[in-house]
Amino acid sequence: MSTDGVVSAEPRLTRKGRATRERIVTTAAGLMFDHGVAGTSIEDVQAAAGVSSSQIYHYFRDKRALVRAVIACQTDAVLGAQQPLLDRLDSVEALRKWRDLLVGLQRERHYEGGCPLGSLAGELAETDPAARAALAAGFGTWESAIRAGIQAMRDRGELPADADPERMARALLAALQGGLLLTQVRRDTAGLEAALDTVIDHIAGVGAGTSQHVG
Amino acid sequence: MSTDGVVSAEPRLTRKGRATRERIVTTAAGLMFDHGVAGTSIEDVQAAAGVSSSQIYHYFRDKRALVRAVIACQTDAVLGAQQPLLDRLDSVEALRKWRDLLVGLQRERHYEGGCPLGSLAGELAETDPAARAALAAGFGTWESAIRAGIQAMRDRGELPADADPERMARALLAALQGGLLLTQVRRDTAGLEAALDTVIDHIAGVGAGTSQHVG
Known part of the structure; x- marks a missing residue:
C-alpha cells in the first residue's frame, strides 16, 4: 500500500514541518477535489490552510510540485x-x-x-x-x-x-x-x-x- | 442519435449565422478537449475561431452557454x-x-x-x-x-x-x-x-x- 514510488524526494523535515506540509497538502487535496486543479490557486490553498506564501514555497517549488503531493x-x-x-x-x-x-x-x-x-x-x-x-x-x-x-x-x-x-x-x-x-x-x-x-x-x-x- | 434533448433552444439563424456559430462551437470543443474547460477562455475561443467578442456573445450569453453547446x-x-x-x-x-x-x-x-x-x-x-x-x-x-x-x-x-x-x-x-x-x-x-x-x-x-x- 506504500506510495513511495509516487512521492517525490522530500527534504528532511521536523515534526512541526511535517505537520505543516501535511496540512497544506490535505487542504489542497480538498480544494482540488471540490473545484478542480485549475480552479484552485496557491493563494486559495494558503488562505484555507492558514499558512503564508513563503511557507508554501518552502515545501513546494510550484503548483505542479504541490499537485504531485496531492x-x-x-x-x-x-x-x-x-x-x-x-x-x-x-x-x-x-x-x-x-x-x-x-x-x-x-x-x-x-x-x-x-x-x-x-x-x-x-x-x-x-x-x-x-x-x-x-x-x-x-x-x-x-x-x-x-x-x-x-x-x-x-x-x-x-x-x-x-x-x-x-x-x-x-x-x-x-x-x-x-x-x-x-x-x-x-x-x-x-x-x-x-x-x-x-x-x-x-x-x-x-x-x-x-x-x-x-x- | 439526435441530441435534441441536450441542445438548448436557439434563436433562428441565417445559413451564415449557423456556420459562424458552428465554427465557434467546434473551435471551443477542440480547445476544451486539449486544455480543459477551465484552461479555455472566451478570448481564446475568439482568437482561434477568428471572430469578434460581440459575435461570440451574439450566439452565447456566457461561457456556460458555450460549454453546453460544446x-x-x-x-x-x-x-x-x-x-x-x-x-x-x-x-x-x-x-x-x-x-x-x-x-x-x-x-x-x-x-x-x-x-x-x-x-x-x-x-x-x-x-x-x-x-x-x-x-x-x-x-x-x-x-x-x-x-x-x-x-x-x-x-x-x-x-x-x-x-x-x-x-x-x-x-x-x-x-x-x-x-x-x-x-x-x-x-x-x-x-x-x-x-x-x-x-x-x-x-x-x-x-x-x-x-x-x-x-
Whole structure:
C-alpha cells in the first residue's frame, strides 16, 4: 500500500514541518477535489490552510510540485478507504464485499465527486506529464492490490491455471473507474453496480468452471 | 442519435449565422478537449475561431452557454465516430467489431485525450449542474443505442427472456469510460480491452446459455 514510488524526494523535515506540509497538502487535496486543479490557486490553498506564501514555497517549488503531493495524498486516501478489504480480495465473497463498500461510499457521498484519482487524471493527463506518471503509478498500486487477491485464488486452485489475474484486475479497475464517473454524472450507482457485478460474475464463472473440472 | 434533448433552444439563424456559430462551437470543443474547460477562455475561443467578442456573445450569453453547446457538439461527435456500428450492436460479433473500433480509435489518437464526454464530465459534474444534466443526457443517448442492440438480441431469442439489456448496456458504457480513462493515464489500451472483452464475453456467455437451452 506504500506510495513511495509516487512521492517525490522530500527534504528532511521536523515534526512541526511535517505537520505543516501535511496540512497544506490535505487542504489542497480538498480544494482540488471540490473545484478542480485549475480552479484552485496557491493563494486559495494558503488562505484555507492558514499558512503564508513563503511557507508554501518552502515545501513546494510550484503548483505542479504541490499537485504531485496531492496525487500521493489522494492515492493513500483512496486505497486507505478500501482497507482492509483491498489487501485480501482473494475470494468471490471478498470481491462482493469490496463492491458493496465502494457502492456504499458513493451513497454516503451523495454520488458526488467521483474518484479523487480519476478526476485528477481527467484534468491532468494531457497537460502535466509528471502528474500523469504519478497517477499511473497510483492506479498501478491499486491494480496490484486487486491482482494479488485474484492471483491468490488462482494459486489455491479456485481459478484455473490459465486464468489471467492481471487482465481480471485491469477489467475490475476500469469497471470501477467508469462506474464512478457515471455515478458522478447521473447521481446514482446503477452503472457502478452493473459494471462491477458483471466483472465479478465473470470471475466467479471462471472459478465455477474450475470446480466443475475438479469435481 | 439526435441530441435534441441536450441542445438548448436557439434563436433562428441565417445559413451564415449557423456556420459562424458552428465554427465557434467546434473551435471551443477542440480547445476544451486539449486544455480543459477551465484552461479555455472566451478570448481564446475568439482568437482561434477568428471572430469578434460581440459575435461570440451574439450566439452565447456566457461561457456556460458555450460549454453546453460544446457538450452537444461532442455528444454528436463521439456517437458519430461509432457509426454505423453503434446503431446495430445486435450480435456478439457486432459488439466485438465495435470494441475493435473503439480500441483502434485510441491507438490512432496515441492514447491521448480520453473520452471527450468523460473528460468534460470529470471537470464539470460538480461545478455546473446544467452541464452535468446535459452530459447525463449525452451518456443516456449513448447507453440507449447500446441497449437497443442488446434488446434486439433478446427479442430474437439470442439472449434469455430474463436477460437485462439495460444492465448490460450500463456495464458496457462504464467499462468503456473506465477503460478510456486508464488508456489516457497509462498510454495503452490494455485496461480498455480487458474491460470491454469481459463484459462482451459475459453477454456471449448468457447467450450461449440460451442456445444450450434451445438446442
